[in-house]
Amino acid sequence: MLEKFSKWKSSLTPTKTDGKLELDPAAVPRHVAIIMDGNGRWAKQKGLPRIAGHREGMKVVNKIVRRANELGVEVLTLYAFSTENWKRPKTEVDYLMKLPERFLGMELPKLMEENVKVRLMGSLDHLPEHTLRAVNKAVHETKDNTGLILNFALNYGSRFEMVEAMKEIALKVEKGELKPSDIDDKVIESNLMTADLKDPDLLIRTSGEIRLSNFMLWQVAYSEFWFTDVLWPDFNEEHFTEAISIYQKRARRFGGV
């Protein structure tokens, strides 16, 4: 069983990228969602502190945001897959909570130049005041941009999101604003945190984990999944291009019956 699984798993990981990948600009996925996983393992493999993995991970966020924008991706959702913060040492949590300010401090001018709109999905209430200020400033400053939507999943859980949606819908029924027979996909979707976004066409997850980890479970119902053993800090534009190239080959098959 194990060797069968590993064969299946290896079929999911990318062949060596030879850099000669052709992308069809007309068939770029509109919404790409990435579960960025592997910072800690990368640091451990290199005998570095976990924080070094996050620092490298941030550089990759920059590269992939740029590449997605260049390729004409409309929405890029980034989910920093992380075990609950309380499991982390305080030094690491403090570092993580400073990362958004550092990232935005450096990147916001460039994001403005590139007409990128910063959007959040999830709950901000776990963020310290100083982080919240930086994040809200970025959302506010970029709110009128019309280019790539850079959607950060913060403290996000899909089942929580769906329970909240069902509560809101039940409340509307209770208030007589809605009949149970009115409830359909559209009504559910309009109560999710992604109400204003199209579903992801492509979901990428790094570091070899083949799990959804309670991420956008409703929204990825029809998405192409691309899993790679590459750890997030080692992920680069070529891997991103490879994922999109494979998506295009699959999407063509899907389209062509």
Ligand SMILES: CC(C)Oc1ccc(CN(CCC(N)=O)C(=O)c2cnn(Cc3ccccc3)c2-c2ccc3sccc3c2)cc1
């Ligand atoms: C609008 C955006 C700029 O601001 C925010 C963004 C995220 C958060 C939430 N956040 C940090 C707090 C927490 N939950 O631990 C994480 O999700 C988290 C957990 N690991 N890593 C390191 C990591 C870095 C790179 C790749 C994966 C993980 C991150 C992290 C922290 C800051 C940034 S900035 C771009 C990505 C990113 C990722 C809060 C505000």
